[in-house]
Amino acid sequence: MLVAKVFRSTMAHAVIRAIDVSRARAQPGVYAVYTAEDIVGLIAKPFYGPAFHDQPILALGKVHHVGEPVAVVLAEDPHVAENALASIEVEYEPLPAVFDEIEAMNSKAVVHEVLKPAGTFPDLKHLSGKKNTNIALDFHLLRGDPQKAFKQADHVFEHYFKTQPVLHLPLEPFATVAVPTHTGLTLHTASQSPSFVRIEIARLLGWPENRVQVKVPYLGGGFGAKLYIKTEALASACALLAQRAVKLALSMEEQFYVITKHATTLRIKSAVTKEGQITARECEVWWNGGAFADIGPRVTQKSGFTAAGPYDIENVQIDSYALYTNLPPAGALRGFGIPQLVWAYESHTDMMARALKIDPLQMRRKNVLREGRPQATGTLMRDAALVPVLERLAQLMHWDEPFDHGSGTWRRGRGMAIGFKASIAPTTSMAIVVINADGSCQLQSSTVDMGQGSDTAMAQIVCEVLDIDMGVIKVVHPDTDVTPYDMATLGSRSTYHMGHAVKRAAEHARDQLAAMAVEFKLTLNEVSIADLFKRKYGMQAGNVVGVGSFIPAYTSPDAQGQTLQATPFWMIGATGVELEVDTETGQFRITQMINLVDVGNPINPEIVKTQISGAAIMQMGFTLSEKMDFDEGQVTNASLADYKIPGIRDLPQFMHNEAVSAFEQSGPFGAKGVGESGTFGVSPAIANAIDDAVGVRLTDLPLTAEAIFRGMRIHAGQPLQED
Amino acid sequence: MSQTERTIEIFLNDKPIRVTVGHHQTLIEVLQAQGLTGARESCAQGLCGCCTLKVNETLVSGCLFLAVLADGQRVQTIEANEQALDEVQQAFIECGAFQCGYCTPGFIMMVRALLDENPDPSDEDIGHYLSGNLCRCATYPEIIKAVQRAASVRRVPS
Numbered sequence: 001m002l003v004a005k006v007f008r009s010t011m012a013h014a015v016i017r018a019i020d021v022s023r024a025r026a027q028p029g030v031y032a033v034y035t036a037e038d039i040v041g042l043i044a045k046p047f048y049g050p051a052f053h054d055q056p057i058l059a060l061g062k063v064h065h066v067g068e069p070v071a072v073v074l075a076e077d078p079h080v081a082e083n084a085l086a087s088i089e090v091e092y093e094p095l096p097a098v099f100d101e102i103e104a105m106n107s108k109a110v111v112h113e114v115l116k117p118a119g120t121f122p123d124l125k126h127l128s129g130k131k132n133t134n135i136a137l138d139f140h141l142l143r144g145d146p147q148k149a150f151k152q153a154d155h156v157f158e159h160y161f162k163t164q165p166v167l168h169l170p171l172e173p174f175a176t177v178a179v180p181t182h183t184g185l186t187l188h189t190a191s192q193s194p195s196f197v198r199i200e201i202a203r204l205l206g207w208p209e210n211r212v213q214v215k216v217p218y219l220g221g222g223f224g225a226k227l228y229i230k231t232e233a234l235a236s237a238c239a240l241l242a243q244r245a246v247k248l249a250l251s252m253e254e255q256f257y258v259i260t261k262h263a264t265t266l267r268i269k270s271a272v273t274k275e276g277q278i279t280a281r282e283c284e285v286w287w288n289g290g291a292f293a294d295i296g297p298r299v300t301q302k303s304g305f306t307a308a309g310p311y312d313i314e315n316v317q318i319d320s321y322a323l324y325t326n327l328p329p330a331g332a333l334r335g336f337g338i339p340q341l342v343w344a345y346e347s348h349t350d351m352m353a354r355a356l357k358i359d360p361l362q363m364r365r366k367n368v369l370r371e372g373r374p375q376a377t378g379t380l381m382r383d384a385a386l387v388p389v390l391e392r393l394a395q396l397m398h399w400d401e402p403f404d405h406g407s408g409t410w411r412r413g414r415g416m417a418i419g420f421k422a423s424i425a426p427t428t429s430m431a432i433v434v435i436n437a438d439g440s441c442q443l444q445s446s447t448v449d450m451g452q453g454s455d456t457a458m459a460q461i462v463c464e465v466l467d468i469d470m471g472v473i474k475v476v477h478p479d480t481d482v483t484p485y486d487m488a489t490l491g492s493r494s495t496y497h498m499g500h501a502v503k504r505a506a507e508h509a510r511d512q513l514a515a516m517a518v519e520f521k522l523t524l525n526e527v528s529i530a531d532l533f534k535r536k537y538g539m540q541a542g543n544v545v546g547v548g549s550f551i552p553a554y555t556s557p558d559a560q561g562q563t564l565q566a567t568p569f570w571m572i573g574a575t576g577v578e579l580e581v582d583t584e585t586g587q588f589r590i591t592q593m594i595n596l597v598d599v600g601n602p603i604n605p606e607i608v609k610t611q612i613s614g615a616a617i618m619q620m621g622f623t624l625s626e627k628m629d630f631d632e633g634q635v636t637n638a639s640l641a642d643y644k645i646p647g648i649r650d651l652p653q654f655m656h657n658e659a660v661s662a663f664e665q666s667g668p669f670g671a672k673g674v675g676e677s678g679t680f681g682v683s684p685a686i687a688n689a690i691d692d693a694v695g696v697r698l699t700d701l702p703l704t705a706e707a708i709f710r711g712m713r714i715h716a717g718q719p720l721q722e723d
Numbered sequence: 724m725s726q727t728e729r730t731i732e733i734f735l736n737d738k739p740i741r742v743t744v745g746h747h748q749t750l751i752e753v754l755q756a757q758g759l760t761g762a763r764e765s766c767a768q769g770l771c772g773c774c775t776l777k778v779n780e781t782l783v784s785g786c787l788f789l790a791v792l793a794d795g796q797r798v799q800t801i802e803a804n805e806q807a808l809d810e811v812q813q814a815f816i817e818c819g820a821f822q823c824g825y826c827t828p829g830f831i832m833m834v835r836a837l838l839d840e841n842p843d844p845s846d847e848d849i850g851h852y853l854s855g856n857l858c859r860c861a862t863y864p865e866i867i868k869a870v871q872r873a874a875s876v877r878r879v880p881s
Contacts, residue, residue: 171857
């Protein structure tokens with residue numbers, strides 16, 4: 001097997017004048033060195049992406065961000081390949097670069113000369129061929145008459161917020177092994193979307209789907225990083241050019257240049273009565289999408305549905321922009337943009353409540369969307385336990401009891417936040433349940449278990465329908481030769497979408513077994529599955545194959561962003577925090593964190609709790625310590641030494657995670673997804689608690705001791721010199 | 724064999740093996756070539772604990788430990804005694820102390836060593852000892868529970 005090592009751009013935006021790989025090719029032990037020129041010989045249009053075909057397999061003509069792959073070295077020894085990278089020479093002609101999402105709106109630096117929508121999403125077609133813009137997608141929603149409401153308002157509040165670039169950082173970095181076969185190509189890859197990988201690689205090669213086989217083992221974490229095409233296209237091209245098996249496994253440092261979470265700037269403005277009723281809201285969101293769209297336009301649109309928050313507001317305007325910049329590409333990270341939005345609207349809720357001298361809980365109670373009410377898109381809230389989640393949080397935090405704000409140099413504060421999310425639709429899931437003649441069975445599904453426990457949940461669903469023991473079921477891992485299509489493992493969709501498909505496949509198998517029993521004038525209660533097969537086939541032989549598919553109802557929003565079917569189900573998450581701030585340093589510790597979600601009826605309550613807890617702690621990292629630092633597009637902290645993720649000593653002193661009692665009428669066994677819900681409320685709950693403790697309002701993430709200290713000094717009329 | 728290579732003998736999970744390794748190769752690379760993938764390279768800087776191995780009685784980061792230094796030494800990986808789960812592994816399963824499982828071998832190696840040194844650790848002791856092991860799924864609360872459970876099982880004389 002050959003190992004591939006990638007030569008990456010050192011420029012944020014530049015024309016490639018020349019690439020000299022001759023010295024690298026001459027190194028002993030180097031099997032091959034490829035550039036875009038070689039790729040084009042194999043794949044005439046080597047551009048990929050789920051929303052836009054904007055990402056080249058290797059840089060073609062110009063580079064769009066630091067870290068973009070420009071050339072690749074193949075060798076049997078990884079050290080030989082790595083060393084050869086140093087002798088590749090590239091001559092660049094720098095172009096003006098744009099890094100900030102606001103500047104990108106009107107920048108003279110244009111990341112892509114022409115927009116190239118992939119055609120996968122019909123509502124992006126109008127952008128085809130658009131020139132001289134960095135706006136990959138703009139989503140607009142208008143409900144009622146916000147301008148009129150602002151004119152009539154008792155109070156108007158307007159705030160700006162920012163979120164920083166962070167990344168998924170699964171401990172297992174991206175890895176693909178591509179093996180040319182006599183029928184085509186087999187990929188062993190760490191992917192959350194094997195079906196997409198097969199379709200996209202087949203499209204690039206001009207092959208039918210069945211010539212590409214994609215196999216996915218257990219993943220070492222994903223969180224949205226390992227979606228769509230990451231290392232797969234380059235590994236495939238290398239394997240086909242070399243006609244050898246090729247392994248492309250990235251380092252931790254390289255992960256910082258593959259996919260990130262959108263940095264955002266958010267503006268939010270509300271009209272409020274003196275009693276605290278919100279009558280109008282305007283939201284503008286600018287998403288820093290980096291150099292390639294990835295799934296950013298979808299993040300922009302889907303999260304746009306709920307940007308005004310879980311509140312009953314008659315007049316709403318939302319304008320959301322997906323922007324290209326010369327930073328590494330941004331995609332979906334555990335929440336599909338929702339944590340950024342909740343950060344803004346729940347900070348905003350508390351800021352208004354404080355200004356109006358209304359208790360933050362009362363402010364939320366007064367405005368929260370109740371069951372059956374339309375939210376900003378016009379879609380009704382159904383099986384959305386916003387009120388139960390909010391009330392249970394208040395109860396667990398003893399919100400109505402007096403709170404000790406501390407004394408001396410330590411001050412205490414508490415804060416809460418609640419958010420919601422529309423699930424991803426319309427997306428398809430298929431499943432196959434095979435019953436063997438001894439009564440054992442296997443489930444074939446392309447859902448990827450990356451630690452969220454989907455194998456267990458899906459097996460439980462099959463066992464429940466077939467009334468069989470968990471011990472006799474095997475879950476077949478994604479292998480596109482045998483596991484049928486699934487859109488992807490993302491957006492907390494598997495329990496609901498794949499859960500439905502699996503349930504239907506199991507029911508289909510059960511119905512066939514029941515029909516077999518009827519042939520012998522029996523019911524399934526009177527005969528074992530093994531006996532039934534023996535009667536039918538005279539020996540241990542035969543199979544029953546059940547198939548199931550699911551695609552939820554969905555109606556695309558109209559030009560005003562209005563639709564009656566924005567989502568198959570609502571996800572809800574809330575967090576309550578108590579903390580202590582050291583007023584001499586700004587350092588603080590979280591003494592209590594309570595995370596509550598609405599997951600419908602949990603299929604596996606223990607796994608659900610771990611998902612809530614894991615999501616909340618991860619979001620704590622995005623709130624307190626994680627931030628990618630850039631210098632002219634170059635990441636200056638691309639290592640675990642300089643980019644701090646939560647460790648075992650960073651936990652809140654006390655943590656409670658709970659799914660409220662709820663039921664999703666449209667879900668399999670009343671269930672809905674949970675992977676992201678625990679992230680929603682964390683950041684604003686902490687910021688609200690800091691404000692409650694020391695009167696400092698932070699509007700930029702991450703929330704650092706330094707920022708609090710500076711804020712306290714300003715508050716005390718003694719700002720630090722540079723403030 | 725070139726001047727940059729050397730043949731070493733290591734007692735790998737109690738079996739002697741001879742391998743020719745480059746001077747620059749780390750122990751983790753050599754183990755991977757042996758098909759032992761339980762210890763994984765993640766950060767490659769000795770910061771995450773995913774590649775934790777035991778060389779003689781000392782826990783090391785396999786991504787930083789040069790293979791030639793293991794010559795003549797006992798090397799233990801998570802694959803040792805694969806036929807039966809010990810009380811630490813059992814406790815991790817019972818407490819659901821992992822999600823993706825990528826970091827788990829490193830944690831198990833560390834927890835065994837912790838309990839050898841300190842049979843009755845407090846949560847603070849556990850946090851201190853495991854602070855060099857990262858879990859991006861953030862299954863830390865469950866890991867702390869698992870360590871406490873394993874410790875209590877170990878303390879009961881069999």
